[in-house]
Amino acid sequence: MPILEARAVSKAYGGFLALDNVNLTVEPGEIRALIGPNGAGKSTLIDVLSGRARGHAGQVFFQDAEITPLAPWARRLKGLARSFQKTSIFPALSVRAQLELAARKAEAGGDVGETLAEFGLEGVAERPAGAIGYGDQRRLDLALALTGRPSLLLLDEPAAGLSFEESMKLAKALREMANRRGVTVLLVEHDMEVVFAIADTITVLQLGKVLAEGPPAQVRADPRVVQAYLGSAA
Amino acid sequence: MLIQILNGLVYGTFLFAMASGLALMFGLRRIVNFAHGALYMLGAYFGYTAAKLAGFWGGLLVAALGLAVLGVALDILVFRPLRGRDPLTTLLVTFGLALISEDFIQTFWGNDTHSFAEPALLSGVVQLPGTTFPIYRLAIVAFGILVAGGLAFWLTRSKVGLYVRAASHDPVIAAVQGVDTDRLSALVVGVGAALAGMAGVVAAPILSISPAMAADILVDSFIVVVIGGLGSLGGAFAAALILGQINVLGVVFLPELTALLPFLLMMAVLIWRPTGLAGSRV
Amino acid sequence: MNAHAPVLAFEGVDAFYGAAHILHGVSFQVRAGESVAILGRNGVGKTTIVNTLLGIARHGAGAIRFHDRAIERPRPYQAARAGIGVALQGRKLFPNLSVRENLMLGAASNRAGAWTLDGVFDLFPVLRERAEAPGTALSGGQQQMLAIGRALMANPDLLVLDEPSEGLAPVIVDELAAVFGALNAKGTALLLIEQNLSLVERVSRRFAVLAKGRVVEEGSLDGIDRTSLQRHIAI
Amino acid sequence: PAYAQSGPVKIGVATSLTGPYADLGEEVKRAVTFAAKEAAAKGTLKGRTVQYEFADAETDPEVARRASEKLVLGGYKLLVGLISSAQGLAVGGQLEKWDALYLATINKSNKLTADACNTRMFRANHSDAMDMAVIGPWLKSRPEKDWVIMAADYAWGRDSAEEFTKAAKVAGKNLKASYFAPIGTKDYAPHIQQIKDQKAQGMWVAISGRDAINFGVQADQFGLLKTIFPVSQSFAVPLTIKGMGPIAEGIWGIINYSDGLDTPANKAFVAAWKKEFNRDPANFEAETYVGMQLLFAAVAKAGSDEPEKVAKALEGLSLDDTIFGKVTMRAQDHQLIMPNYMGKVGKVGAELKPVIEMAVDGSIATPAPDPSCKMK
Amino acid sequence: MNRGAFVKGVLMALAAMALGWVASKTVASALVMTLLAQSCFYALFALGVGLLIRQNGMVSFGHAAFFGLPGYLIGIGLKQTDIPIELLIPLVVLAVTTFAFLVGLVFVRVHGIAFGMLTLAIGQAVYEASTRLRGLTGGHDGLTIKFPRELFGLPLKTFQQPHGMFLIAWCVLVIVVTLVIWLAHSRLGRLTEAIRENEERAGFLGYRTLWPRAVIFAISAATTAAGGVLFALYNAYISPETVYWTSSGSALIMAVLGGSVAPWGPVLGSMVYFFLKEALGDVTTHWLGIIGISLIVVTVSFPQGLSGLAMRLLGLGARRRHADS
Numbered sequence A: 001m002p003i004l005e006a007r008a009v010s011k012a013y014g015g016f017l018a019l020d021n022v023n024l025t026v027e028p029g030e031i032r033a034l035i036g037p038n039g040a041g042k043s044t045l046i047d048v049l050s051g052r053a054r055g056h057a058g059q060v061f062f063q064d065a066e067i068t069p070l071a072p073w074a075r076r077l078k079g080l081a082r083s084f085q086k087t088s089i090f091p092a093l094s095v096r097a098q099l100e101l102a103a104r105k106a107e108a109g110g111d112v113g114e115t116l117a118e119f120g121l122e123g124v125a126e127r128p129a130g131a132i133g134y135g136d137q138r139r140l141d142l143a144l145a146l147t148g149r150p151s152l153l154l155l156d157e158p159a160a161g162l163s164f165e166e167s168m169k170l171a172k173a174l175r176e177m178a179n180r181r182g183v184t185v186l187l188v189e190h191d192m193e194v195v196f197a198i199a200d201t202i203t204v205l206q207l208g209k210v211l212a213e214g215p216p217a218q219v220r221a222d223p224r225v226v227q228a229y230l231g232s233a234a
Numbered sequence B: 001m002l003i004q005i006l007n008g009l010v011y012g013t014f015l016f017a018m019a020s021g022l023a024l025m026f027g028l029r030r031i032v033n034f035a036h037g038a039l040y041m042l043g044a045y046f047g048y049t050a051a052k053l054a055g056f057w058g059g060l061l062v063a064a065l066g067l068a069v070l071g072v073a074l075d076i077l078v079f080r081p082l083r084g085r086d087p088l089t090t091l092l093v094t095f096g097l098a099l100i101s102e103d104f105i106q107t108f109w110g111n112d113t114h115s116f117a118e119p120a121l122l123s124g125v126v127q128l129p130g131t132t133f134p135i136y137r138l139a140i141v142a143f144g145i146l147v148a149g150g151l152a153f154w155l156t157r158s159k160v161g162l163y164v165r166a167a168s169h170d171p172v173i174a175a176v177q178g179v180d181t182d183r184l185s186a187l188v189v190g191v192g193a194a195l196a197g198m199a200g201v202v203a204a205p206i207l208s209i210s211p212a213m214a215a216d217i218l219v220d221s222f223i224v225v226v227i228g229g230l231g232s233l234g235g236a237f238a239a240a241l242i243l244g245q246i247n248v249l250g251v252v253f254l255p256e257l258t259a260l261l262p263f264l265l266m267m268a269v270l271i272w273r274p275t276g277l278a279g280s281r282v
Numbered sequence C: 001m002n003a004h005a006p007v008l009a010f011e012g013v014d015a016f017y018g019a020a021h022i023l024h025g026v027s028f029q030v031r032a033g034e035s036v037a038i039l040g041r042n043g044v045g046k047t048t049i050v051n052t053l054l055g056i057a058r059h060g061a062g063a064i065r066f067h068d069r070a071i072e073r074p075r076p077y078q079a080a081r082a083g084i085g086v087a088l089q090g091r092k093l094f095p096n097l098s099v100r101e102n103l104m105l106g107a108a109s110n111r112a113g114a115w116t117l118d119g120v121f122d123l124f125p126v127l128r129e130r131a132e133a134p135g136t137a138l139s140g141g142q143q144q145m146l147a148i149g150r151a152l153m154a155n156p157d158l159l160v161l162d163e164p165s166e167g168l169a170p171v172i173v174d175e176l177a178a179v180f181g182a183l184n185a186k187g188t189a190l191l192l193i194e195q196n197l198s199l200v201e202r203v204s205r206r207f208a209v210l211a212k213g214r215v216v217e218e219g220s221l222d223g224i225d226r227t228s229l230q231r232h233i234a235i
Numbered sequence D: 001p002a003y004a005q006s007g008p009v010k011i012g013v014a015t016s017l018t019g020p021y022a023d024l025g026e027e028v029k030r031a032v033t034f035a036a037k038e039a040a041a042k043g044t045l046k047g048r049t050v051q052y053e054f055a056d057a058e059t060d061p062e063v064a065r066r067a068s069e070k071l072v073l074g075g076y077k078l079l080v081g082l083i084s085s086a087q088g089l090a091v092g093g094q095l096e097k098w099d100a101l102y103l104a105t106i107n108k109s110n111k112l113t114a115d116a117c118n119t120r121m122f123r124a125n126h127s128d129a130m131d132m133a134v135i136g137p138w139l140k141s142r143p144e145k146d147w148v149i150m151a152a153d154y155a156w157g158r159d160s161a162e163e164f165t166k167a168a169k170v171a172g173k174n175l176k177a178s179y180f181a182p183i184g185t186k187d188y189a190p191h192i193q194q195i196k197d198q199k200a201q202g203m204w205v206a207i208s209g210r211d212a213i214n215f216g217v218q219a220d221q222f223g224l225l226k227t228i229f230p231v232s233q234s235f236a237v238p239l240t241i242k243g244m245g246p247i248a249e250g251i252w253g254i255i256n257y258s259d260g261l262d263t264p265a266n267k268a269f270v271a272a273w274k275k276e277f278n279r280d281p282a283n284f285e286a287e288t289y290v291g292m293q294l295l296f297a298a299v300a301k302a303g304s305d306e307p308e309k310v311a312k313a314l315e316g317l318s319l320d321d322t323i324f325g326k327v328t329m330r331a332q333d334h335q336l337i338m339p340n341y342m343g344k345v346g347k348v349g350a351e352l353k354p355v356i357e358m359a360v361d362g363s364i365a366t367p368a369p370d371p372s373c374k375m376k
Numbered sequence E: 001m002n003r004g005a006f007v008k009g010v011l012m013a014l015a016a017m018a019l020g021w022v023a024s025k026t027v028a029s030a031l032v033m034t035l036l037a038q039s040c041f042y043a044l045f046a047l048g049v050g051l052l053i054r055q056n057g058m059v060s061f062g063h064a065a066f067f068g069l070p071g072y073l074i075g076i077g078l079k080q081t082d083i084p085i086e087l088l089i090p091l092v093v094l095a096v097t098t099f100a101f102l103v104g105l106v107f108v109r110v111h112g113i114a115f116g117m118l119t120l121a122i123g124q125a126v127y128e129a130s131t132r133l134r135g136l137t138g139g140h141d142g143l144t145i146k147f148p149r150e151l152f153g154l155p156l157k158t159f160q161q162p163h164g165m166f167l168i169a170w171c172v173l174v175i176v177v178t179l180v181i182w183l184a185h186s187r188l189g190r191l192t193e194a195i196r197e198n199e200e201r202a203g204f205l206g207y208r209t210l211w212p213r214a215v216i217f218a219i220s221a222a223t224t225a226a227g228g229v230l231f232a233l234y235n236a237y238i239s240p241e242t243v244y245w246t247s248s249g250s251a252l253i254m255a256v257l258g259g260s261v262a263p264w265g266p267v268l269g270s271m272v273y274f275f276l277k278e279a280l281g282d283v284t285t286h287w288l289g290i291i292g293i294s295l296i297v298v299t300v301s302f303p304q305g306l307s308g309l310a311m312r313l314l315g316l317g318a319r320r321r322h323a324d325s
């Protein structure tokens, strides 16, 4: 039984169809990568799943219950968390204060000290988040989503802006979470090293439609995917 | 009733002329300028004094130039150093400036109310079907439309306009593209102040001038700008025209509520569209 | 243009945000027609180099020379007019301007040259398609293209790119590599800040590694393999 | 009396030194200083000097209350000078607590001498009711048949409209419509248009201050003043006449005072005033001046400046030869009985001024005390 | 907030109240006392405005409505009903708070200056009502409130004499300030601060964002209303000018002058403003200009307001720890 399911989801911006009848099923505990050319609709899909985008057609199910009409906060309370492609943090609050805030609503409590250490944010814990470096902000964004180990994580390009080493650390951490705690991850990512290193299944979107889906090796070899997306990274 | 619609148009264009400078400054500097009414008042008084020597047109010119200079000074001496500070700080500082100018006016021109005759060229009435209408009021419509058209042309067709819109969103990033944002904002604040000053002179033949006139128009200007969507001139124009008609309709049909109607309209618009008529883009 | 004259030189530059001392005596050079990569982990001060050049971060000791002239108190618009084009990290587009207007703004420094609106549209056709859309109604990657396109519109002598491949599909990164190569060939100097080493390898010949606000390593990319480069950065 | 006091008589002048009423505040200042100087010269106070202190009451009743309280606590317990009736009322309620006295010379609201009346509050100027008392007799003499009302949309404007409606009925006039505009209305065009459409012959205007000037100027631009006969309560007073300029000429209205009043006291007053200030006295200046004369007379009569005693002395106090002739402070409601006038704006020399055409004796001009006034 | 801090807060509040008691016993001048008492009313007024700025990042141009409504409601309630004053006062505060909460649910969706204009609209609506419903409110002439001879077991005189009122107002002020400080450190306080910074992300962390903001709006209205109740008790008179927008404007100035670094900033701001204006009014009619200049000087030179300055002088340096790393 899938943990997350999108049925026939469509979303238009004005006259432009960003998602066109997309079906997606994610099994518990898996790491699913969502890739595709720029503008394919990946972030839009994440937005629909997390409740940020409104006014779409189709239905979204989470742990077998329909969540289509739910607001973001209600989805989060059910255990569905997300990060943002464009960092979304609380600039005037200290790093620690906002992680505390995140921890308070998290089902598993979430130890702030641990999170700070895990994301290498101890050094900037007391600073207002607006005055820390871009990379730190990206990690904070991620930490806000991961605090308290929600059961499903929607991550929009978590490795963007991270150094190679950091990206790999992140990949490892995600893999570990999925393996040990059964956290399900749906991630959008353009860093193929990360994707191929951790994804169980890859879904490829193009022009708002699913172009291909399958295990990494299969997708990597798909000539349509190579041509539309992977290029020399194949 | 047609005449009443015309009256609404006069009032609407007048509101726009009055508020355009505010919209412009907010657009570029994100400044909530509580001194806007003061600029309008200073324009009227400068014009009043100059008109005694050089007639209405001389007064208008002096008000425009005088206020432009004042606007540039305001930008350089006040707004620029406050860049990046809490918007509440500028709000308070401009409020302080408003108090100072009121005191200034009282000290040099006294507390009396003065009237200001329209230019001979525009005095008198025209014959309309069934009634007469003051020529000067038609001139106000022309002035309002001229300001709106001029600003629209300037801001959408010229490079400066593009720069203004960019700098309004993020002056630093605009500067990184090669826009001299300091000069640009001095220009815009100068133009905004000049418009406020001219509006003061243009309004004077209808609304007498006195030290209280600044406070009188401040709230109205803000209503126009907020309904229109902050910083949007197009929105402000639409809002002003709507308010003009609402005012007339209110006087004729809902006289009990005329004073509240602009506020009610504002509430309705903001609840329907929290960013105002044209606000989605800001 | 003299291929060996440095277009940009940092000479022992210190930089600050408020009282926070970020860069400590940073030195490096970029010559005409050359691409230099600045590498380093997150938060070491790479972006601060750009911000210092533009006058956004406060410039302390040391000299910054552009075309052999010292920039004393850099102001953002002067940098642009002097010929520095920048694609900033985080894109920094104007949501209230259309795609086309965002690009036209890139030409605000009034420098003539090969890059025009059509040239950028040819490079990123999707931008032409969405030319009238607001700048931020684009996907993340499309926004990145717009940011790069905008920097190109300035026809700069020095193009500064702060993590240009962030959020871009691999195929687009391939295209960028080709574009940057061509720019280099035409004499434009490139300062490339990147985490994506495959792009760095394809575009740059020299690199400098930054750690805690200091240049700790400098050298040529020729004959260095990926893993040893990664090791350099990780120090 | 045995314990006759010495030292100066302390007068607290809480008035509008800033804000929209500051021009009236100026008038109060002039009148008080003039009257004090005159009293000193004439020895009205039997050797005692007058000391007065100003405090800014702005436009707000609350500020007025605060300013007055400050004066009282500083020993200035005889208060004058408040501009708006609301200010007067706000202070009125506190007088007993403060052991102070307030003499109104500008507040016109009937309330001061009706339900809000009290032992410590007096009025030396014309009340609204007194103004309206002039209208009835006058309206009968007018040929205009159809009338409209244009009034400010607040208490005074509404009351005035109501009174005029009554007077019009009694006089057999036909009232076609009443229009009200909020205070601070900028554009009167929609009102003016409606008035034009009514094609009435006469117009009762109850708008004051700056609004009056704006309405007048705009009505003239629309050509309204040429086709209708405008009459006003305080639409055409010296301040507004100055603001309106030539268009004010010919506007009729109630006149509370004119420098042309034909009494010996007035002639002397006007001459002295001109010498002092190089301008003609205006209506509130004259009324405040009379008020001050009364106050000084009461202090003299009481032989004390203790508010309670002065209040007692004021009750029923008559002055025989003021600029208005004989005036009496009515004990029942503390309203000064004085004549009132009707006239129109006309040229006196080169200047536009209200010119009296009809005088109404104090006995008629001052309606009987309001039954709701219960002194305590 | 932990127990130690709680105890410390209570002790400080008690000490402050004791200080007020000593002041009321030792200062003989009624003038000083009346000014102090009145400045307490405005301090509460500004505290409400400042609270809204600090927690919600929202600037109100219409709080005068919440300051004036209690007076009107009490005055009308006493005239039209038989509700005893001891019950009427809490009822009125509750009514104002509920009204603000409901209005807040709609208004807090709107941001920035537009929110300010919405509150201005409410303020003007109350103003219009106060001038038009003459039968109830006395219109422009204002409403004299007829209090009974005795309230809460104390003679009315106690409430209307400077010394008595000062002590009462001071204690109310101290209690409210304590509560406001406590609120700032409470969960709701921290949450609303986060929502102020990034409403969307707070939602994605599982928080509802609408009602906490509306609750803050209601609390801020209640704070201001407390000032309004005292104001009404002392003056026994209320007029439309009290609910006019310029009155909201003064409170906003006081709040911003005080700064929002410390929750009690607005108290300091209002006291300084009130006394400055009083003092200037005595010496010059140019107080407008002088206030204007002072306003500019203070806001420009002390970005964190007078409370920021005070904390710096006292070496409390609240935000210092951010600056030195």
Ligand SMILES: Nc1ncnc2c1ncn2[C@@H]1O[C@H](COP(=O)(O)OP(=O)(O)OP(=O)(O)O)[C@@H](O)[C@H]1O
Residues within 6 Å of the ligand: A013, A014, A016, A018, A036, A037, A038, A039, A040, A041, A042, A043, A044, A045, A085, C130, C136, C137, C138, C139, C140, C141, C142, C167
């Ligand atoms: N607010 C918006 N208004 C209009 N169009 C939009 C908006 N947001 C996105 N789009 C369009 O919808 C399409 C899908 O965008 P989306 O952000 O989902 O792409 P994406 O797959 O995440 O791309 P990327 O990898 O570049 O982030 C794009 O063509 C984009 O231009």
Ligand SMILES: Nc1ncnc2c1ncn2[C@@H]1O[C@H](COP(=O)(O)OP(=O)(O)OP(=O)(O)O)[C@@H](O)[C@H]1O
Residues within 6 Å of the ligand: A130, A131, A132, A133, A134, A135, A136, A161, C017, C020, C022, C040, C041, C042, C043, C044, C045, C046, C047, C048, C049, C089
């Ligand atoms: N506005 C600011 N105020 C204070 N400190 C800042 C500011 N911006 C960045 N910093 C600090 O300066 C240091 C360098 O930041 P910078 O953004 O230059 O790093 P970077 O190398 O570009 O990192 P990344 O790879 O994450 O983009 C970091 O420690 C950061 O916390």
Ligand SMILES: [Mg+2]
Residues within 6 Å of the ligand: A042, A043, A044, A085, A156, C139, C140, C141
């Ligand atoms: Mg995306």
Ligand SMILES: [Mg+2]
Residues within 6 Å of the ligand: A134, A135, C046, C047, C048, C089, C162
């Ligand atoms: Mg960086």
